[in-house]
Amino acid sequence: MKGGNDSLGDLPTTELLEQGSRLLGWIAEYLEHPERFPVVSPLRPGDVRRSLPDAPPESGESLEKIIADFEQKILPGVTHWNHPGFFAYFSISSSIPGILAELLIAALDVNAMLWKTSPAATELEQLSMDWLRQLLGMGDGWFGLINDTASISTMLALAAAREAKGDLAIRARGMAGRSDLPVLRVYCSEHAHSSVDKAAITLGFGLDNVVKIPSDAEFRMRPDALAAAVRADRDAGMLPIACVATVGTTSTTSIDPVEDIAEICGIEEMWLHVDGAYGGVAAVSPRYRHVLRGVERADSLVVNPHKWLFTPVDCSAFYTRRPEVLKRAFSLVPEYLITREQDDVVNLMDYGVQLGRRFRALKLWMVIRAFGADGLAARIERHCELAQTFEHWVAADPAWELSAPVPFSLVCFRYAPSGLSEPERDRINAEILQRVNESGEVYLSHTKLNGQYVLRLAIGNIRTEEKHVARAWELLKESATASTSYGVLK
Numbered sequence: 001m002k003g004g005n006d007s008l009g010d011l012p013t014t015e016l017l018e019q020g021s022r023l024l025g026w027i028a029e030y031l032e033h034p035e036r037f038p039v040v041s042p043l044r045p046g047d048v049r050r051s052l053p054d055a056p057p058e059s060g061e062s063l064e065k066i067i068a069d070f071e072q073k074i075l076p077g078v079t080h081w082n083h084p085g086f087f088a089y090f091s092i093s094s095s096i097p098g099i100l101a102e103l104l105i106a107a108l109d110v111n112a113m114l115w116k117t118s119p120a121a122t123e124l125e126q127l128s129m130d131w132l133r134q135l136l137g138m139g140d141g142w143f144g145l146i147n148d149t150a151s152i153s154t155m156l157a158l159a160a161a162r163e164a165k166g167d168l169a170i171r172a173r174g175m176a177g178r179s180d181l182p183v184l185r186v187y188c189s190e191h192a193h194s195s196v197d198k199a200a201i202t203l204g205f206g207l208d209n210v211v212k213i214p215s216d217a218e219f220r221m222r223p224d225a226l227a228a229a230v231r232a233d234r235d236a237g238m239l240p241i242a243c244v245a246t247v248g249t250t251s252t253t254s255i256d257p258v259e260d261i262a263e264i265c266g267i268e269e270m271w272l273h274v275d276g277a278y279g280g281v282a283a284v285s286p287r288y289r290h291v292l293r294g295v296e297r298a299d300s301l302v303v304n305p306h307k308w309l310f311t312p313v314d315c316s317a318f319y320t321r322r323p324e325v326l327k328r329a330f331s332l333v334p335e336y337l338i339t340r341e342q343d344d345v346v347n348l349m350d351y352g353v354q355l356g357r358r359f360r361a362l363k364l365w366m367v368i369r370a371f372g373a374d375g376l377a378a379r380i381e382r383h384c385e386l387a388q389t390f391e392h393w394v395a396a397d398p399a400w401e402l403s404a405p406v407p408f409s410l411v412c413f414r415y416a417p418s419g420l421s422e423p424e425r426d427r428i429n430a431e432i433l434q435r436v437n438e439s440g441e442v443y444l445s446h447t448k449l450n451g452q453y454v455l456r457l458a459i460g461n462i463r464t465e466e467k468h469v470a471r472a473w474e475l476l477k478e479s480a481t482a483s484t485s486y487g488v489l490k
């Protein structure tokens with residue numbers, strides 16, 4: 001059979017060529033005109049599920065029919081993260097080099113668990129992580145690996161922090177039922193991401209032992225409060241093991257004072273992990289390199305190219321200056337995974353929980369090559385400039401107010417006309433958010449700061465231009481007027 005296998009093998013490659021070129025055409029059109037789709041899916045819970053059969057097909061179906069169902073039944077239930085009007089959470093986007101890389105990754109389908117199981121996957125991971133390190137302006141001496149998410153990267157960092165206190169012997173003996181083990185404490189700001197808490201749950205530290213350090217008026221961790229908390233814990237017989245500083249917190253993108261925190265961690269012999277999941281990548285621009293100041297004194301760092309470096313989800317870049325500790329925490333080589341060259345190469349399975357891993361380096365490498373250092377920096381800078389433009393619009397309108405400084409490309413703001421009580425302001429902002437998100441043109445999210453309901457507009461999509469931000473502002477103002485005149489306040 002031309003281009004195919006026997007009937008018990010894969011589909012013929014002619015199908016790949018035919019349907020593949022159709023799909024590439026569809027993707028090109030999608031990226032060219034994403035506004036054909038509402039950013040937020042308008043479907044109700046269960047709609048997608050109900051539109052599809054409960055049972056799998058008895059016999060194989062044609063790709064044509066499957067793709068038609070994708071368009072008719074799946075797409076309406078998609079919220080379009082790749083839409084230039086996506087301003088919620090931290091906006092992300094997959095770029096064309098990233099999309100093409102994903103195609104190759106799926107086609108090769110390698111498992112990079114060992115160097116031997118695909119030397120290029122391991123070596124490209126080391127190389128692309130080293131390129132990214134250079135782009136971020138970081139010095140030598142960092143070992144990098146790519147995880148799926150920052151949550152996992154932070155969990156690995158805290159596992160390494162625990163292992164660094166080698167005399168605790170937790171790897172061998174566990175933590176339960178041990179009267180010889182002090183309570184282990186982890187510190188982060190009250191604005192740190194919930195992944196720190198999840199890591200504490202997973203590693204058995206317990207949520208109560210994640211100490212949330214108060215922040216200053218600009219939502220940055222207060223080093224004096226950190227030092228005091230550590231002192232108090234030591235006095236109470238507890239063992240401080242790690243601090244997580246954030247560069248670009250989730251709610252406001254505030255930047256913790258990493259240098260001062262590093263000083264305290266040095267004195268207290270605590271592992272310093274820096275969570276730069278969103279904000280850290282801004283350092284690819286020389287204008288924003290300062291955001292990683294102090295990181296050279298950290299033990300580990302995470303930045304997410306899948307958040308703000310145009311690499312499709314998932315791609316979380318995890319660095320540590322102490323790979324031997326991470327390896328000590330996780331390396332476990334059963335007979336069937338022994339390879340002849342294991343002492344001379346990096347085997348990525350040694351540095352984390354998972355065995356199997358995708359060839360994610362290919363997409364990071366292709367994205368870095370396709371845009372180059374200048375191209376990446378220019379795109380990040382443009383997003384920050386767009387955020388500053390929006391910030392000025394908000395600041396210039398007396399009915400609105402800014403709720404936090406804007407160090408990157410996220411603006412926190414709210415509608416706050418005079419004469420309204422705080423509960424009324426909260427209610428009206430929630431109403432505005434609901435209304436603009438129902439427009440189908442934009443998607444924003446919210447947070448609470450100092451007890452107030454606040455809107456967030458996060459710019460990070462590679463296709464977002466000023467006209468999209470301007471449209472968001474127009475919709476917000478229209479919605480504020482509508483909410484006021486429809487009597488939402490009553």
Ligand SMILES: Cc1ncc(COP(=O)(O)O)c(C=O)c1O
Nearest residue numbers: 149150151193195248249250277
């Ligand atoms: C500061 C920060 N850290 C960690 C995370 C978690 O990222 P991931 O989804 O990659 O686990 C986020 C998510 O937005 C974040 O904002």
